Amino acid sequence: MTTTRPDGERGISALAQGHSAEATPLYGTTPPGGRDDLWRRLRERHGPIAPVELEPGAKAWILLDYHENLTVLQQPHLFSRDTRRWREVIEGRVDLARTLPMMSWLPSALFADGEEHHRLRAPIMDGVGGIDMSSMAGTVRGIADELVDSFVIRGEADLIEEFAAILPVLVINRLFGLADGYGHMLGDLTTTVFGEDAARAEEAVERMQQYFAGLVARKTEHPGPDLVTRMLEHRSGLSPSEVAYTAALIISAGHMPTTHLIGNTMRTLLTDERIHEAHTDARLSTHDLLDHVMWTDTPFQVLAGRIALQDMRIGSARIRSGDALFIGIDAAHRDPNVRVGHPDPDTGLASGRRAHLVFGAGPHSCPARSLGRLVASTGVNVLQERLGGLRLAVPPEELCVVNSPFLRGLRRLPVSFTPGRPSEPPAVQTRRMEQVAAPVEEEEPPEDLLGRLLRWWRGL
Ligand code: HEM
Structure with a gap:
């Protein structure tokens, strides 16, 4: 799958070689202003998808742009929710039962x-x-x-x-x-x-x-x-x-x-x-106020991973079957290409916009x-x-703020x-x-x- 977009060259060529060593940690203390600045820097550096680490050594990708996030959520035949298929687990580098609670698997x-x-x-x-x-x-x-x-x-x-x-x-x-x-x-x-x-x-x-x-x-x-x-x-x-x-x-x-x-x-x-x-x-x-907050201050900033079921390209990144991709809700909402609705003349807010990804x-x-x-x-x-x-x-x-890569x-x-x-x-x-x-x-x-x-x- 290619989800390159017609809005010019983006991404860094290092990613074309697959998951690079320069993964950015998603763990650690959340800055008081949230992670907005992190998403901006990752997008500038990597384009619509960036390599991250969930814990030291546990590699995954985070999707940054709206279109890519939506595509992954809507294509279950290409992206599994079953974390036991994660290559890090299959190849023995991660034990789901012991580490990474959010990537654990349960019969639900x-x-x-x-x-x-x-x-x-x-x-x-x-x-x-x-x-x-x-x-x-x-x-x-x-x-x-x-x-x-x-x-x-x-x-x-x-x-x-x-x-x-x-x-x-x-x-x-x-x-x-x-x-x-x-x-x-x-x-x-x-x-x-x-x-x-x-x-x-x-x-x-x-x-x-x-x-x-x-x-x-x-x-x-x-x-x-x-x-x-x-x-x-x-x-x-x-x-x-x-x-x-x-x-x-x-x-x-x-x-x-x-x-x-x-x-x-x-x-x-x-x-x-x-x-x-x-x-x-x-x-x-x-209700419009809640939608505004769900766009600008989303309670879920990242959703736990989907596992790629085949090799593919997203942006300039080469994704291998078994890679984990995290849904970057907050990053997607800050995608400069997202334009939904028109500002309300009274409030200046784009009210009534329900296309946010907060409910997946x-x-x-x-x-x-x-x-x-x-x-x-x-x-x-x-x-x-x-x-x-x-x-x-x-x-x-x-x-x-709560100290969590997932909640905001x-x-x-x-x-x-x-x-x-x-x-x-x-x-x-x-x-x-x-x-x-x-x-x-x-x-x-x-x-x-x-x-x-x-x-x-x-x-x-
Ligand atoms: C404002 C509040 C809520 C938000 C923002 C929210 C958001 C979400 C999101 C983003 C997902 C998808 C997770 C994924 O794809 O990985 C989800 C799934 C789910 N939510 Fe909510 N939720 C909310 C309230 C609730 C409430 C009140 C309930 C139950 C009473 C609930 C029950 C569930 C369940 C059972 C799933 C799993 C569905 C599945 O995997 O098929 N949620 N929610």
Whole structure:
């Protein structure tokens, strides 16, 4: 395949010899301003695709231009999602089980191709497709209000830790048909898994394993009107262990991007006067605002790899069968050749542009984008409505970003506002991980694969 474009000579001839030694590390500390400058430098130097290292010695490519990223996402017959086909693994230089959590392989839809992918994805599609979005809107609103109730009287809060990181997990937990106590436990566990205390993170990983195995055991015994039961009963015939992986995939794929979409949108509103005004005057709808943020401050900046199934050229690079290619969403959105839509005369923003790659494209594209948008837009609206005089509590340059090659978001978003009153009914009681037992503990998690899923999750 050649994806050279009619816009002149680009790329560096060294790449024509295949993966060169000059691979740029994708690991390491994220600069406070994000990786924008890195994508620009890589594009100037290499053209639409650049050699990178995921860990010292683990080589891959990153796609930088919009067209190339879209092409790879949409051509599953040329690019596999099965990371076991990566040449670094086949030739023994990388052990998927031990290193590179994001390139790990698990028996879930995310890592499957063709018919097997269809079989594993169909229960998710049907389950999520069966959600009544108008009653879900009320559910999300209620959860968001309860979260705000828990800090509104203080006049200050961390909108990541106390809101954006919890709302998506509580919503997904409701889809699983469990009481909020379990959702708080799950949220607490995920926070601990991502946290910096290694000992507590290990404990949280173990509890998470119990959680998903227990959840499926419980739903097998007590079916209900929930997503897990629907997946267990789906005509695709998923085994209980496959349903456990799928439930874990849903929480891991749905949680963090929604958190960072809320966080990045709130940061934009709090730091960009023009956008704040346009949103407050209703010239910029919340959905158009989310699209703007998804273009400019995307919660997923890189998606994990596709594996080339044959030799090919992309730009001036020679790709060999078995090479891994990473989807450079943030880089694609900064492609100087991308021109989508016309600027809105009121806001100056190209609003309504939905061609961003934040929900992926092709067969693996997000099956729950409407839900993700609903949770994020409701979260942003509730914060705007309930917190009068909302402002940043620290200078914008002091906001810390998450240290991840894959996610783009904030670790904390400290704000202050005019103290308000809780809505009725009274504030939710947050239950901590130590106080809530896993749903059912007698069933052991299947082999060590769930542990690998959680390592992969942590790798985000
Ligand atoms: C704003 C929020 C969200 C964003 C930005 C997002 C983005 C994405 C992207 C980019 C992919 C494709 C991954 C790939 O091709 O490698 C994906 C897949 C997926 N997402 Fe979402 N997502 C969001 C919310 C959710 C939610 C709320 C759920 C579940 C309730 C969810 C469930 C999934 C699942 C199960 C997949 C795997 C699909 C497959 O491999 O066939 N996502 N998402």
